[in-house]
Amino acid sequence: ETGVTQTPRHLVMGMTNKKSLKCEQHLGHNAMYWYKQSAKKPLELMFVYNFKEQTENNSVPSRFSPECPNSSHLFLHLHTLQPEDSALYLCASSQQGALGLFFGSGTQLSVL
């Protein structure tokens, strides 16, 4: 595996379900991110982790709970989501101090 991989690629869940999105980066980077892309909206930064420590939470509702057990893995735990949370969730990584993000292919989430 190379680059940034995300699983699952697609997810459909009910509002009472609990699910998790997984991201793994194989680039040796030390920063990881969750972005959200809703239809016809800009990519929105959700969380930033540097060296496994959360350094940014962009006013994200608590029904989204990130976890970063090490510099290569990032999770987004989901519970009691709303239909308006349906979006493409993108994971990215970067090297601290270097320019540019490397994105995964994203998880297309639908909340029914």
Added chain:
Amino acid sequence: DQQVKQNSPSLSVQEGRISILNCDYTNSMFDYFLWYKKYPAEGPTFLISISSIKDKNEDGRFTVFLNKSAKHLSLHIVPSQPGDSAVYFCAASAGISGNTGKLIFGQGTTLQVKP
């Protein structure tokens, strides 16, 4: 308030012609600007960037121009090819603490290059 704006949601260009994608920003603290390209079912991929100390950066068929006084940047693709058809995102960074992964994105412009 949206700090990075791409006011054209879509653009259609004939193959071989020039594609010009525009981006405006409001935050004068931004010092790095990037363009990302996104195909359906894939994540965005980095295309080209420019520092605020420059007004032009060129990489093959892609050139980015920065007009700081107007807080405007543009991406020129010459000549356009059908494989360039994708969504293009403009992004900006204030480079705080060297963490250039904290990017602010525009809404994207969908480019269609017709054969």
